[in-house]
Amino acid sequence: MHPEPVATRRVQRATITDVARLAGVSISTVSRVLNETAPVADETIERVRHAVDILNFTPHAAARMLAVRKTDTIGLLLPEIGSSFFVPTLRGIEAAVREAGLDLLIFTGTPGGQRRREWRQPLGEHNTDGLLVFSDLLEARELTLLFQHGFPVVLLHRSAPVGTQIPSVRFDNRSGVRKLLEHLIREHGRRRIAFVRGPEGNEDSFARESAYREVLEAHEIPLDPALLMENGFTEQGGEAAVQRLLANNVACDAIFTGDDEAAAGALLALRRAGKRVPEEIAVVGFDDVPLSRHLNPPLTTVRAPIETASYLAARQLVRLIRNDTADAVTLLPVELVVRQSCGCP
Amino acid sequence: MHPEPVATRRVQRATITDVARLAGVSISTVSRVLNETAPVADETIERVRHAVDILNFTPHAAARMLAVRKTDTIGLLLPEIGSSFFVPTLRGIEAAVREAGLDLLIFTGTPGGQRRREWRQPLGEHNTDGLLVFSDLLEARELTLLFQHGFPVVLLHRSAPVGTQIPSVRFDNRSGVRKLLEHLIREHGRRRIAFVRGPEGNEDSFARESAYREVLEAHEIPLDPALLMENGFTEQGGEAAVQRLLANNVACDAIFTGDDEAAAGALLALRRAGKRVPEEIAVVGFDDVPLSRHLNPPLTTVRAPIETASYLAARQLVRLIRNDTADAVTLLPVELVVRQSCGCP
DNA sequence: ACAGTCGCTGAAAGCGCTTTCAGTATACCG
DNA sequence: CGGTATACTGAAAGCGCTTTCAGCGACTGT
Numbered sequence: 001m002h003p004e005p006v007a008t009r010r011v012q013r014a015t016i017t018d019v020a021r022l023a024g025v026s027i028s029t030v031s032r033v034l035n036e037t038a039p040v041a042d043e044t045i046e047r048v049r050h051a052v053d054i055l056n057f058t059p060h061a062a063a064r065m066l067a068v069r070k071t072d073t074i075g076l077l078l079p080e081i082g083s084s085f086f087v088p089t090l091r092g093i094e095a096a097v098r099e100a101g102l103d104l105l106i107f108t109g110t111p112g113g114q115r116r117r118e119w120r121q122p123l124g125e126h127n128t129d130g131l132l133v134f135s136d137l138l139e140a141r142e143l144t145l146l147f148q149h150g151f152p153v154v155l156l157h158r159s160a161p162v163g164t165q166i167p168s169v170r171f172d173n174r175s176g177v178r179k180l181l182e183h184l185i186r187e188h189g190r191r192r193i194a195f196v197r198g199p200e201g202n203e204d205s206f207a208r209e210s211a212y213r214e215v216l217e218a219h220e221i222p223l224d225p226a227l228l229m230e231n232g233f234t235e236q237g238g239e240a241a242v243q244r245l246l247a248n249n250v251a252c253d254a255i256f257t258g259d260d261e262a263a264a265g266a267l268l269a270l271r272r273a274g275k276r277v278p279e280e281i282a283v284v285g286f287d288d289v290p291l292s293r294h295l296n297p298p299l300t301t302v303r304a305p306i307e308t309a310s311y312l313a314a315r316q317l318v319r320l321i322r323n324d325t326a327d328a329v330t331l332l333p334v335e336l337v338v339r340q341s342c343g344c345p
Numbered sequence: 346m347h348p349e350p351v352a353t354r355r356v357q358r359a360t361i362t363d364v365a366r367l368a369g370v371s372i373s374t375v376s377r378v379l380n381e382t383a384p385v386a387d388e389t390i391e392r393v394r395h396a397v398d399i400l401n402f403t404p405h406a407a408a409r410m411l412a413v414r415k416t417d418t419i420g421l422l423l424p425e426i427g428s429s430f431f432v433p434t435l436r437g438i439e440a441a442v443r444e445a446g447l448d449l450l451i452f453t454g455t456p457g458g459q460r461r462r463e464w465r466q467p468l469g470e471h472n473t474d475g476l477l478v479f480s481d482l483l484e485a486r487e488l489t490l491l492f493q494h495g496f497p498v499v500l501l502h503r504s505a506p507v508g509t510q511i512p513s514v515r516f517d518n519r520s521g522v523r524k525l526l527e528h529l530i531r532e533h534g535r536r537r538i539a540f541v542r543g544p545e546g547n548e549d550s551f552a553r554e555s556a557y558r559e560v561l562e563a564h565e566i567p568l569d570p571a572l573l574m575e576n577g578f579t580e581q582g583g584e585a586a587v588q589r590l591l592a593n594n595v596a597c598d599a600i601f602t603g604d605d606e607a608a609a610g611a612l613l614a615l616r617r618a619g620k621r622v623p624e625e626i627a628v629v630g631f632d633d634v635p636l637s638r639h640l641n642p643p644l645t646t647v648r649a650p651i652e653t654a655s656y657l658a659a660r661q662l663v664r665l666i667r668n669d670t671a672d673a674v675t676l677l678p679v680e681l682v683v684r685q686s687c688g689c690p
Numbered sequence: 691a692c693a694g695t696c697g698c699t700g701a702a703a704g705c706g707c708t709t710t711c712a713g714t715a716t717a718c719c720g
Numbered sequence: 721c722g723g724t725a726t727a728c729t730g731a732a733a734g735c736g737c738t739t740t741c742a743g744c745g746a747c748t749g750t
Contacts, residue, residue: 006510008669010495015706026730031708038709039727056490061472062410063706066735071407073450081436084429084635091426094453103472104451105418108439127406127448145401150355165351235635264639290429290580294609296641324353360736371700376738383739384697408736411705 014055023051034059073103074317075128079135080109082234083261084289088307089156093132096314102129109137130321132156132313136201152320156313158203159329167320169313169330173204173286176302176334177211180284181256183300183336185219188343190254190282194227196241196266198258202233205258208286212256226250231262238262242269253281254342260285260292263299267341271296278343288337300342303335359400368396379404418448419662420473424480425454427579428606429634433652434501438477441659447474454482475666477501477658481546497665501658503548504674512665514658514675518549518631521647521679522556525629526601528645528681530564533688535599535627539572541586541611543603547578550603553631557601571595576607583607587614598626599687605630605637608644612686616641623688633682645687648680 020027025044032038033048040048051057065071076093078086097104105128130152133143140161146153147164155168184190195212198205209228216223229245231237238257245252246269255270257263263285267277275281277297285292288303309332320326338344365372370389377383378393385393396402410416421438423431442449450473475497478488485506491498492509500513529535540557543550554573561568574590576582583602590597591614600615602608608630612622620626622642630637633648654677665671683689 005670006512006673008495008497008665010669011493013494016708017706027707028709028730028732029728032729035708038729041728044728056494060411060706062407062416063735064708065407066405066411066737067706067708069735081432081439084432086435087426087429087431090431090435094426094451098453106439106449106451108443148356149358149401150353152353167351267639291636291639294612294636294641295639320353324355325350328351362736372737373700373702373739374698377699380738383699386698389698405736408705409738411707412736412738414705 013060014057016057016059018055019048019051019057022055023047071103071127071129072101073105073128074314074321075105075107075131077131077133077135077137078106078108079137083259084291085233085259085261085287085306087290089134089310092307092310092312093314096311096318100314100318102318109135130154130317132310132317133158134310134313136203152317154313154317154320154326156310165328167316167326167328167330169309169316169332171204171304171309172331172333173207174211174214176286176304176336177208177256178215179334179336180286180300180302181212181215183338184254184256184282184284184342185215185221188254188278188282190343191219191221192224192227192252193221193254193256194229194245194250194252196229196231196238196255196257196262198231198233198262200230205233208258224250227252231257231265233259233262235261235265235268238265239269240265242266243273246270246273246275255281255283257283257285260287260289260299260301263301263341264291264295267295267299278341282343283341293339295341297341298339300339300344301337303337305332305334308332358405359402361402361404363400364393364396364402367400368392416448416472416474417446418450418473419659419666420450420452420476422476422478422480422482423451423453424482428604429636430578430604430606430632430651432635434479434655437652437655437657438659441656441663445659445663447663454480475499475662477655477662478503479655479658481548497662499658499662499665499671501655510673512661512671512673512675514654514661514677516549516649516654517676517678518552519556519559521631521649521681522553522601523560524679524681525631525645525647526557526560528683529599529601529627529629529687530560530566533599533623533627535688536564536566537569537572537597538566538599538601539574539590539595539597541574541576541583541600541602541607543576543578543607545575550578553603569595572597576602576610578604578607580606580610580613583610584614585610587611588618591615591618591620600626600628602628602630605632605634605644605646608646608686609636609640612640612644623686627688628686638684640686642686643684645684645689646682648682650677650679653677 016027016030020030029040030048033040033045132154134156143161143166144164147166153166155166157170159168160166197209213223229241231241255266257266263283266283270277270281277283285299285301288301292299292301312330316326361372361375365375374385375393378385378390477499479501488506488511489509492511498511500511502515504513505511529538542554558568574586576586600611602611608628611628615622615626622628630644630646633646637644637646657675661671
């Protein structure tokens with residue numbers, strides 16, 4: 001497993017000065033042919049290009065950033081990257097970032113949850129041209145501070161702190177939950193619907209829960225606190241929640257998990273307990289991650305345009321960086337996708 | 346969807362000079378208290394810290410990089426981030442990167458596959474302290490060039506180009522395939538085993554295919570070219586491959602897909618065609634992504650330590666950056682995980 | 691009492707680029 | 721033919737940091 005270790009010695013990198021010397025011009029000229037910022041004689045261009053090739057010259061990004069005072073980089077702040085929710089999320093962001101010709105710096109939260117608050121901010125205002133924040137890692141007051149400094153920030157799946165106008169893009173959670181639960185109630189006559197919520201402080205989870213309460217109320221179904229469970233938007237969380245539900249023997253004919261991963265866990269627990277889904281208990285989720293159609297039975301859920309959301313968020317950020325303007329809020333419509341776990345054939 | 350657009354005006358950032366002025370010291374002193382590189386009087390430290398707080402000062406990363414001549418950033422080169430394989434991969438890398446106190450710059454390949462080859466290399470030798478390369482995006486000759494320059498690079502799921510000693514970390518694919526197929530052959534008596542391979546040029550896929558051939562040979566099963574299909578390590582690819590297989594009516598009693606996502610697709614196609622899995626056709630995959638245990642039936646596969654691999658790769662890179670040494674090759678053991686899709690109860 | 695140390699600090703040189711600014715040579719206009 | 725724009729180029733001044741270098745005072749040891 002550990003054969004010959006390998007060693008390395010660094011080689012001095014070429015700088016713009018080397019190129020200039022080799023081409024017999026000044027560094028200003030080299031800079032000009034590289035950036036095409038001023039007319040340069042064809043013959044000179046040729047010489048410079050040639051020198052660049054010979055020396056395999058690549059400009060030192062930091063020097064460039066320092067001189068032009070921008071980084072052409074955007075930062076992405078993520079919670080711990082756990083679920084498959086991140087695959088489309090990252091794709092969307094990456095697409096937008098590449099389209100804009102920027103680079104992407106990623107920073108994720110520590111599992112422990114405690115943030116590193118040091119003087120050297122990894123994604124601070126100085127290291128990137130803007131920040132895409134997905135997670136509750138950054139506290140409201142830090143966001144506010146950033147906003148007040150006019151530093152470009154956009155929020156993904158989280159709304160702006162009061163007092164700020166930070167652009168955000170989110171799903172229309174309420175409408176999704178409404179469609180989902182009404183389907184369960186009207187089409188399948190379920191009324192004892194458990195809700196397995198996401199982590200404390202997660203806005204999506206909060207919105208979904210309050211929509212859940214609204215729908216129950218609208219149908220005059222009393223809310224049974226025993227049907228409300230925690231999880232954390234993870235498979236294990238969903239599994240544990242359902243285990244608890246079953247252990248406590250609380251009657252229920254449907255489970256709505258705040259997200260699909262939890263639904264997967266719920267399904268696992270239900271099967272292990274010998275419950276038939278959907279006959280005895282229906283299960284529905286939210287998000288429609290790629291996993292969902294493969295579940296057994298295939299999961300009825302709400303399709304959230306995950307990739308689109310992150311793509312648009314990144315685009316907003318780019319707009320904010322380049323034009324100093326963006327849409328305050330982008331609310332993305334979601335769509336009910338009926339598969340079999342709700343009881344439909 | 347697009348309410349009031351929001352506008353922003355930038356605010357001038359504080360520099361070390363501002364801090365120095367406010368604290369009534371020289372910038373050298375400020376730098377020293379920030380970096381703790383030389384003794385500074387307690388009272389002075391206090392004044393500087395205070396000034397830093399007041400001004401909300403964060404050092405300009407580019408300036409720092411330029412001065413110290415390192416970026417404290419590592420670059421990650423990914424293929425298009427498509428499958429859930431990336432979730433553990435990113436986690437592992439992120440963990441290692443954070444442990445080492447570095448930042449992570451991500452660059453993924455263009456979907457079209459053509460690389461941007463411009464003078465301004467996004468992840469070039471100048472923008473990061475080292476590169477973690479997962480994908481065949483970078484050609485062998487570019488890797489070689491980097492290696493010759495002594496630029497730290499480590500390869501993930503890809504072996505070093507001939508002539509270089511670039512460290513790499515990979516799975517022990519052959520052994521995994523052997524265990525998997527021998528199980529299929531010995532325990533379940535399957536002999537017409539189709540193989541759905543990954544994308545051209547993917548080393549994992551190549552290794553798995555050649556191991557497949559070896560195992561067949563060892564069991565004196567003739568290789569039927571009709572049983573060899575392309576896909577691309579995607580769900581859709583696996584689905585399409587199996588559709589083709591069925592359409593051509595080629596007899597087969599098992600399908601081995603080069604990865605689990607493709608297995609998920611295969612399962613879908615099989616079910617749609619009314620084939621019973623595993624009774625009529627067994628299906629096995631490779632990787633054991635989180636999805637696999639949820640498939641219907643749960644997928645027998647080979648567990649590859651995806652997160653560990655990327656974690657170790659990142660650690661090797663850090664070692665290479667800091668100590669100029671690393672292990673030439675790290676081969677990670679894999680493990681058969683038997684579920685129901687092979688025919689086991 | 692004096693050289694040698696040590697704690698602490700500021701001036702200044704650089705890191706590798708971009709970008710004015712100034713300048714020369716050539717073209718073009720009336 | 722004088723004047724003015726135009727193509728092209730180099731010197732030099734930064735961008736915001738780190739890091740020598742040198743210096744000053746206060747201690748130490750002999």
